[in-house]
Amino acid sequence: MTTQEKGQVMTANRLGDGEVVFLTRAGTWSEKIDEAALAQEPQALAAIEARAAEDVKANLITGQYLFNATRIDGLIRADHIRERIRTLGPSVRFDLGKQAEGKAGAFAAVES
Amino acid sequence: MYRYDEFDAKFVSERTEQFRNQANRRLKGELTEDEFRPLRLMNGLYLQLHAYMLRVAIPYGTLSSRQMNQLAMIAEKYDKGYAHFTTRQNIQYNWIKLEETADILQALADVEMHAIQTSGNCIRNVTTDQWAGAAADEIADPRPVGELIRQWSSLHPEFSFLPRKFKIALTGAPTDRAAVKVHDIGLRLHKNAKGEIGWEVMVGGGQGRTPMIAVTVRDFLPQFELISYLEAILRVYNLYGRRDNKFKARIKILVHEIGAEKFKDEVEAEYAKHPAQQTQVEQAELARIATYFAVPEFEKLPRLSKSFEGARLAHPDFKRWTKNNLAAHARDGYAIVNISLKPEGGIPGDTTATQMRVIADLAKRYSFDELRVTHAQNIVLAHVRLDDIYAVWQKLVEHDLAAANLGLAGDIIACPGLDYCSLATARSIPIAQAISRKFADIDMQENYGALKINISGCINACGHHHVGHIGILGLDKNGEEFYQITLGGSSSENASIGKILGPGFAAHEVPDAIENILNTYVKLREGKSEDFLTAYRRLGAKPFKEALYATA
Ligand code: SF4
Numbered sequence: 001m002t003t004q005e006k007g008q009v010m011t012a013n014r015l016g017d018g019e020v021v022f023l024t025r026a027g028t029w030s031e032k033i034d035e036a037a038l039a040q041e042p043q044a045l046a047a048i049e050a051r052a053a054e055d056v057k058a059n060l061i062t063g064q065y066l067f068n069a070t071r072i073d074g075l076i077r078a079d080h081i082r083e084r085i086r087t088l089g090p091s092v093r094f095d096l097g098k099q100a101e102g103k104a105g106a107f108a109a110v111e112s
Numbered sequence: 113m114y115r116y117d118e119f120d121a122k123f124v125s126e127r128t129e130q131f132r133n134q135a136n137r138r139l140k141g142e143l144t145e146d147e148f149r150p151l152r153l154m155n156g157l158y159l160q161l162h163a164y165m166l167r168v169a170i171p172y173g174t175l176s177s178r179q180m181n182q183l184a185m186i187a188e189k190y191d192k193g194y195a196h197f198t199t200r201q202n203i204q205y206n207w208i209k210l211e212e213t214a215d216i217l218q219a220l221a222d223v224e225m226h227a228i229q230t231s232g233n234c235i236r237n238v239t240t241d242q243w244a245g246a247a248a249d250e251i252a253d254p255r256p257v258g259e260l261i262r263q264w265s266s267l268h269p270e271f272s273f274l275p276r277k278f279k280i281a282l283t284g285a286p287t288d289r290a291a292v293k294v295h296d297i298g299l300r301l302h303k304n305a306k307g308e309i310g311w312e313v314m315v316g317g318g319q320g321r322t323p324m325i326a327v328t329v330r331d332f333l334p335q336f337e338l339i340s341y342l343e344a345i346l347r348v349y350n351l352y353g354r355r356d357n358k359f360k361a362r363i364k365i366l367v368h369e370i371g372a373e374k375f376k377d378e379v380e381a382e383y384a385k386h387p388a389q390q391t392q393v394e395q396a397e398l399a400r401i402a403t404y405f406a407v408p409e410f411e412k413l414p415r416l417s418k419s420f421e422g423a424r425l426a427h428p429d430f431k432r433w434t435k436n437n438l439a440a441h442a443r444d445g446y447a448i449v450n451i452s453l454k455p456e457g458g459i460p461g462d463t464t465a466t467q468m469r470v471i472a473d474l475a476k477r478y479s480f481d482e483l484r485v486t487h488a489q490n491i492v493l494a495h496v497r498l499d500d501i502y503a504v505w506q507k508l509v510e511h512d513l514a515a516a517n518l519g520l521a522g523d524i525i526a527c528p529g530l531d532y533c534s535l536a537t538a539r540s541i542p543i544a545q546a547i548s549r550k551f552a553d554i555d556m557q558e559n560y561g562a563l564k565i566n567i568s569g570c571i572n573a574c575g576h577h578h579v580g581h582i583g584i585l586g587l588d589k590n591g592e593e594f595y596q597i598t599l600g601g602s603s604s605e606n607a608s609i610g611k612i613l614g615p616g617f618a619a620h621e622v623p624d625a626i627e628n629i630l631n632t633y634v635k636l637r638e639g640k641s642e643d644f645l646t647a648y649r650r651l652g653a654k655p656f657k658e659a660l661y662a663t664a
Contacts, residue, residue, distance in 0.1 A: 016139060017209040018163035059141040063159050080591050082530060086161055090531040092459055092541045096192055096207075097162055110593075110619075 005071045007038035009078070010048040011086065012061035020086050020098070021061060023048050029061060031098065033076050033087040033105040038069060077107040084109045124226045131155050132214035139211065156227030157213055161534045164208040168220060168227045172255055173201035173242055173485040180472035180483060182223040184465040190216050195468075196532075197453060197461040199525060199576055201239065201485045206532055233274045233361075235265035239281045241289045242486040245405065246448050246494040248440035251301045251309055254284035256402040257338065260394070263401070264339055271346050275353030276361035278346075282311075291487065291603035293317045293326045294579055296363045297345065300605070302332055310334050315345060315375070316367030321571050323578040323609045324364040327372040329379055336394045344383035348375070408480040408495055413445025417498035430505055432554060433516040441495065449479070449493040449504060450486075452515040452523060456552045457545050460526040461489035470511045474504055487576075488525055490518065520557040521565060521630070522548050525576060529569025529586060530593070536569035538586025538593035543567055543622050550623040560630050562643045566601070579603035581645045582626060583610040595622050599629070599656060600648045613653060614661050625660055632659040 010023035021029035022036035030036065039045045045066070052064040068079040078084045087105030089097015098104045131151070138148040152158075156167040168183070175183070183203060187195045190212050191205040198204055208216070220226055238258040245253040261280055265271060271278075282299035283290040292298025298314040310332040317326030333341055352370065354360045367375045424431040439448040451471060454460055463471075471491055475483040478500045479493035486492055496504060508514040517523045524547060527533065529540030544567055551557050566580030570587075577583030583598035594616040601610030617625050630644070632655055637647045648656070 013159055013163070016211045018159065018207075020162055056145065057141075059139065062145050081593065082161070082536075085530060089162060090541075091539065092531050092545065 002073050003071075005038065005040065007040040007069060007071070008045060008048075008066045009033065009036045009038060009069045009076065009083075010052050010064060010066055011036075011083070012052060012055075012064035015059055015062050023052060027051050029055070031103045033069075033078065034074075036069075036076055038071050038076060039066075072107075075106040078105070081109055121224065124221050124224075124228070127155070127226070127228060128214065128217045128221050131217055135210060135214050152210075152213075154229060155213070155217065156229050157208065157210070159534070160206065161530070161532055161536075163206065164210055164213070165532070166205045166208045166213065166216060166227055167198075167229065168203045168205075168225060169229070169237070170201055170203060170225075170485055171237070172240060172244075172258065173487075175472075175475075175483050175485065176223075177472035177476035177481050177483070179223045179225055180468050180475065182219060182225070184468035184472070186216055186219055187465040187468065194462055194464045196459075196528060197463060197485050197489050197491070199461075199487045199489060199527065199574055200237075201242075201487055203485070204528075206528075232272070233276050233278070234272050235261075235268075235274075235278045235280065237279070238262045238265075239279070239290060239295075239487070241283045241285060242484050242492050243289060243439060243448055243494065244284060245407070246441055246446075247285050247287075247289075248442050249287055250285040250442060251303050252284045253405060254282045254290075254299075254301065255405045256398055257299075258282055259401045259404065260339070260398055261342065263397075270343075270350070274346070274350060275355045276358070276363075278349075278363070280342075286605065288603070288605040288607075291576075291579065291607070293605075293607035294319050294323070294576075294603055295326065297342065298326050299338070304332060308334070311338055313341065313345075315379075316364040316372075317607070318362055318364040319573045319576060319578050321359065321573075322362075322364065323573070324368060325607050325609060326364075327367060327375075329372075329376045336398075339394055340386060341379075341383055344379050344386070347382050348378045352378070408482075410443050410446065410495070411497070413443070413497065413499075415444040417445060420498040420501055423502040427502075429509075429514075429516070430502060433505055433514055434501065436516045436520065436554075436558075437518045438501070443495075445498055446495050447498055447501060449496045449501065450518045451491040451493065451508060451513050452518050453490050453513075454517060454523050454548065455512050455515045456522065457549045458512075458515075459541050460524055460544050467511050467513060470507060470513065474507060478504055488523065490523070516554055517557055519562050519564070520554075521551040521560050521563045522554075522557055523563075524548060524565045524567065525580070526567040527569050527574035529567070529575075533569060535572060536586070537571075537588040538569055538595065539619070540567040540569040540575055540584075540586055543584060543586070543595065543619060546620075546623045547626055550627060559634065559640075560644065561640065562645075563630075564602075565626070576603065577601070578609050579607065580610060581648070582629065584622065587616065589616075593619050595619065597622075597625060597629075599653060600645065602645055611653060614657055628659050629656050632656055 025037040067083045088099045091109040137143045158165045196204045240254045278296045280297045281290045281292045281295040284301045294317040300312040313330040314326035437450045484492040524544040526540040526544040530536035564581045566577045567584040568575035568577040579601040585596045596616045597613045598610030
């Protein structure tokens with residue numbers, strides 16, 4: 001049986017090199033979506049929003065926002081194709097981006 | 113070819129140092145993102161889907177081999193070994209680090225280039241024909257006039273706060289390769305019965321959300337009255353253009369709202385107040401600027417080349433490429449070589465560092481050290497001796513640059529779309545690749561004839577889908593990509609905006625839909641000489657709609 005939990009993930013770009021990152025439960029930024037915190041309760045949401053705002057101030061990240069995602073059997077799938085592409089890299093160049101560097105999300109941009 | 117003057121060079125090196133300082137302060141936290149964002153955008157640095165993206169300006173799309181080699185160096189050292197040529201004749205790097213951007217800007221400045229974006233509501237870059245100064249059908253090289261307009265406008269305080277940004281395009285040839293009718297102002301050179309030359313002035317074209325075709329306000333403006341007349345147009349725009357709504361502020365909306373006749377009357381009335389007094393100044397300025405676009409030292413050559421004809425006979429692939437990718441040069445013994453950046457299944461406009469170096473080397477050896485980037489995302493060697501063309505082609509073949517599809521179905525224009533662009537609503541590149549693969553056979557492409565397929569990944573229309581003979585616009589429907597097809601667009605001298613054919617398609621359905629459209633055209637055309645656009649204009653949308661939606 002698959003388990004599914006819906007929630008939101010906080011993402012941003014790392015300030016110095018622009019790398020796409022996701023906020024983890026430990027309050028750090030990971031390059032891998034599967035390490036992201038999936039916020040489900042209003043309190044958890046408020047906490048990751050506050051953390052992101054602080055890290056903007058601390059010059060760690062830029063361009064932060066929340067997106068909808070679903071945890072499926074322990075792995076996080078962004079609901080929208082745009083965010084799935086951000087967890088992978090260009091869908092037309094598998095040799096580039098997270099998918100080429102062992103940092104990819106588990107779900108394809110589009111299921112074929 | 114175009115080069116910096118001393119003023120530009122000083123300005124650029126100052127700006128580079130300034131940016132280094134700003135970037136360091138941002139990294140240290142002395143500047144907030146809100147403070148820094150406008151500064152980085154001004155320097156061509158955008159935050160895109162995966163990373164920072166740097167957009168580098170290429171004035172008139174023209175590069176020397178030294179500059180192209182430097183672009184290759186940047187791709188290798190600071191990016192992932194490639195870059196993307198855009199429909200705005202720029203080059204974009206997709207994986208840039210903020211920490212390294214100042215070094216890149218310095219590397220650009222070293223070869224007299226920059227990433228400074230003209231921003232704000234002023235006259236933006238002036239664009240022209242990629243075959244300028246070479247094409248056989250050209251009346252005169254339009255680039256000096258383009259530069260005259262650029263210099264005049266960038267110094268003009270009255271026109272630094274227009275209601276909205278403003279783009280001017282011009283062509284010196286009757287065949288319009290500069291898409292002048294979809295610019296705020298388009299200029300086309302004409303020669304009258306007396307042999308004098310003058311400008312046809314068109315106003316109010318544009319793409320984006322509200323695509324429109326420019327209307328002609330003057331059929332034949334004497335050559336040296338141009339600047340005064342442009343001033344009159346801009347004054348009318350400054351006075352009446354809307355400033356309350358960003359989406360209604362372009363001059364196309366004004367022309368549309370008050371009507372072409374009324375707009376014309378206003379311009380003429382304004383022009384009558386200040387008739388061109390300064391035509392001598394204009395003439396002298398133009399002469400000065402023309403030296404920046406000096407004519408290369410062409411050899412006197414026979415019209416035909418034996419070696420060229422021999423190679424054509426001996427190598428059918430070469431012959432086919434010469435048929436599709438060469439254009440007639442104004443000088444005997446020369447041709448314009450068009451390098452297609454659209455190999456089968458490739459990413460339109462993407463070029464590796466190695467390919468850039470190969471092209472730079474070819475330009476240096478065979479085309480007076482000059483190459484040009486086109487808005488169709490291809491590259492032009494403008495002046496190659498017929499005797500050298502076979503050698504050029506062999507080198508291109510070695511590096512996957514010899515696609516013989518210029519102006520055919522495989523020569524697809526596509527913006528980066530959702531694979532790279534943070535504004536995108538759908539992907540463009542995979543659609544281009546799928547179509548390119550479907551029509552990989554050049555025989556098939558030649559049978560379909562002259563064709564422009566344009567793909568944009570959102571309504572901003574960077575892929576110019578409104579003016580594609582077949583336009584494809586990627587949209588988002590409940591989180592799924594879907595694609596709207598328009599037919600009948602054109603950016604040529606007979607410009608038109610494409611019309612939406614019907615309901616959109618899922619990504620995987622698009623190639624079949626395009627094939628269906630093309631087969632319908634082949635069935636109904638009046639012989640092979642009637643190209644797709646002409647047939648569509650004769651037939652209308654109906655048979656295409658029937659073919660496409662009947663089976664669904
Ligand atoms: S058309 Fe849209 S998706 Fe394509 S490059 Fe422009 S803004 Fe990005």
